[in-house]
Amino acid sequence: MSDEPVVLGIETSCDETGVGIVAGGRLLANTLASSADEHARYGGIVPEIASRAHLAEMLPTVKDACRSSGLALSDIDAVAVTSGPGLAGALLVGVAAAKGLALALDKPLYGVNHLSAHVAVDTLVSGPLPPNSVALLVSGGHSSLLHVRDVVDDIRPMGSTIDDAAGEAYDKVARLLGLPFPGGPPLDAAAADGDPAAIRFPRGLTAPKDQAAHRFDFSFSGLKTAVARWVEQARADGRPVPLADVAASFQEAVADVLVAKAVAACREVGADTLVIGGGVAANSRLRQLAEERCADRGIRLRIPPPDLCTDNGAMVAALGSLVVARGLPPSDARFGADPGMPVTLTVDP
Amino acid sequence: MILALDTSGPFVCVVVADEAGSVAVGATGRRPRAHAEEIAPLVSAATAGRGIDRVVVGRGPGSFTGLRVGLAFAQVWGWARALPVTGVCSLDAVAAQDGLVDGWVVTDARRGELFAARYNDGLRIGDPVVAPRAEIADTVAGERVVGDTHLLGDPDRRAVGTTVIDPAGLAVAAARQDPDPSLQPDYLRRPDVTVRADA
Ligand SMILES: [Zn+2]
Numbered sequence: 001m002s003d004e005p006v007v008l009g010i011e012t013s014c015d016e017t018g019v020g021i022v023a024g025g026r027l028l029a030n031t032l033a034s035s036a037d038e039h040a041r042y043g044g045i046v047p048e049i050a051s052r053a054h055l056a057e058m059l060p061t062v063k064d065a066c067r068s069s070g071l072a073l074s075d076i077d078a079v080a081v082t083s084g085p086g087l088a089g090a091l092l093v094g095v096a097a098a099k100g101l102a103l104a105l106d107k108p109l110y111g112v113n114h115l116s117a118h119v120a121v122d123t124l125v126s127g128p129l130p131p132n133s134v135a136l137l138v139s140g141g142h143s144s145l146l147h148v149r150d151v152v153d154d155i156r157p158m159g160s161t162i163d164d165a166a167g168e169a170y171d172k173v174a175r176l177l178g179l180p181f182p183g184g185p186p187l188d189a190a191a192a193d194g195d196p197a198a199i200r201f202p203r204g205l206t207a208p209k210d211q212a213a214h215r216f217d218f219s220f221s222g223l224k225t226a227v228a229r230w231v232e233q234a235r236a237d238g239r240p241v242p243l244a245d246v247a248a249s250f251q252e253a254v255a256d257v258l259v260a261k262a263v264a265a266c267r268e269v270g271a272d273t274l275v276i277g278g279g280v281a282a283n284s285r286l287r288q289l290a291e292e293r294c295a296d297r298g299i300r301l302r303i304p305p306p307d308l309c310t311d312n313g314a315m316v317a318a319l320g321s322l323v324v325a326r327g328l329p330p331s332d333a334r335f336g337a338d339p340g341m342p343v344t345l346t347v348d349p
Numbered sequence: 350m351i352l353a354l355d356t357s358g359p360f361v362c363v364v365v366a367d368e369a370g371s372v373a374v375g376a377t378g379r380r381p382r383a384h385a386e387e388i389a390p391l392v393s394a395a396t397a398g399r400g401i402d403r404v405v406v407g408r409g410p411g412s413f414t415g416l417r418v419g420l421a422f423a424q425v426w427g428w429a430r431a432l433p434v435t436g437v438c439s440l441d442a443v444a445a446q447d448g449l450v451d452g453w454v455v456t457d458a459r460r461g462e463l464f465a466a467r468y469n470d471g472l473r474i475g476d477p478v479v480a481p482r483a484e485i486a487d488t489v490a491g492e493r494v495v496g497d498t499h500l501l502g503d504p505d506r507r508a509v510g511t512t513v514i515d516p517a518g519l520a521v522a523a524a525r526q527d528p529d530p531s532l533q534p535d536y537l538r539r540p541d542v543t544v545r546a547d548a
Pocket of ligand 1: 114118139141142278310311
């Protein structure tokens with residue numbers, strides 16, 4: 001294996017079929033097929049539809065990634081695949097494909113953690129991560145605050161959502177405002193002309209009484225309910241619903257609580273770097289607020305570009321590349337999908 | 350030589366056979382529904398030191414999750430080795446292993462339904478179907494039936510347990526040229542629409 005091992009990464013934990021290829025810290029290919037459009041009419045991810053789409057797209061996506069990398073199959077030194085956390089049936093398609101590829105090429109295979117991969121992908125853009133960082137992962141599937149002492153072998157959970165994921169709150173609020181799924185982009189667009197201070201929506205788990213047990217945890221279900229009640233009341237009163245103000249005020253509540261807790265987490269562990277990943281990281285207000293507050297407190301903020309924040313194969317290849325460089329042993333040939341894989345486990349043993 | 354895989358039932362079945370359908374080496378998995386866990390070691394052991402010319406994979410009908418594991422694995426393995434990959438109806442393997450010439454193969458489709466395919470002179474007539482047990486029982490009445498016959502509700506029929514595809518049957522089915530060599534899984538059902546984590 002050369003100094004810059006070539007790692008092909010496969011991601012199928014939710015509704016995106018992703019294949020990425022990384023050589024050392026360089027991204028050579030990042031190919032994606034999505035079944036998001038098929039889920040849109042149901043207002044959420046339908047696991048069986050996602051699994052079927054993964055199978056249909058798997059080989060074409062692998063082929064595309066290889067072609068666009070300009071490499072030959074024989075140049076691949078190792079294969080990495082998301083083994084968890086995620087939807088069991090969806091994960092299994094990627095795991096099976098990765099096993100077929102690794103066995104056919106006689107190369108080592110690493111079953112890796114999807115959350116760690118969301119953090120690792122940032123190293124492709126901004127270089128190695130400082131040894132004491134905090135990561136905030138926010139999407140339709142996750143809302144996690146992580147203490148990242150070492151992305152390869154020392155990630156500790158600090159907090160997570162106790163009910164809905166941040167992205168789910170966006171989807172649900174978008175639906176009650178009559179906006180399409182997924183809710184993030186249309187809400188962000190609607191909020192552009194709104195007043196974020198128009199309505200004071202609740203900030204979940206920020207009261208003094210919550211600090212003992214849930215200091216770094218999130219709760220978005222109360223916020224969603226508050227928005228629903230506010231909209232119902234306006235309709236009952238015969239007032240027009242000010243879409244822009246509701247969207248901006250909702251978005252402000254989400255961004256405020258996410259950034260406040262992430263900054264507090266940095267202070268708690270003495271981290272000087274905050275990484276934000278996941279689909280919600282594309283939200284304009286979250287980015288803006290994070291930039292302001294991190295600058296005020298001397299925290300370096302790292303947010304990968306949107307196409308690397310959402311689920312993709314490059315993140316799996318990036319983590320695989322770091323794991324290979326560290327010399328960790330490959331996964332046992334008998335590993336399977338691990339829908340509840342803890343973030344403390346980077347590579348399936 | 351042909352590498353054939355089937356993951357439509359509870360166990361992975363792997364066989365390497367010649368073009369006449371004679372088994373060189375075959376194996377069946379040990380743990381039910383552990384397709385993803387067991388497929389690579391089984392294929393690795395079966396293909397070690399053997400030149401493979403083509404790949405055949407069972408496209409069901411059967412377990413949705415199982416089918417996807419077998420199809421994803423076989424497609425990528427075959428592509429990476431620059432080999433042709435084709436699909437075979439999994440019920441053809443059941444017919445072959447039970448020596449069925451004329452009659453029906455039925456297998457458990459769960460939810461009170463059965464998968465069924467009709468055979469005449471050793472060849473399948475049309476595509477497999479899924480239907481309620483009683484309906485299939487009426488259709489196959491009086492004919493030879495193999496597979497999960499205990500689910501037909503006829504006390505005279507022997508209970509044989511859930512059909513396990515064996516290497517010999519898979520080898521015969523794989524060696525034959527399937528009239529539909531596509532790699533489309535035979536789900537035979539539309540996806541269940543259960544939205545994840547929705548309130
Ligand atoms: Zn994700």
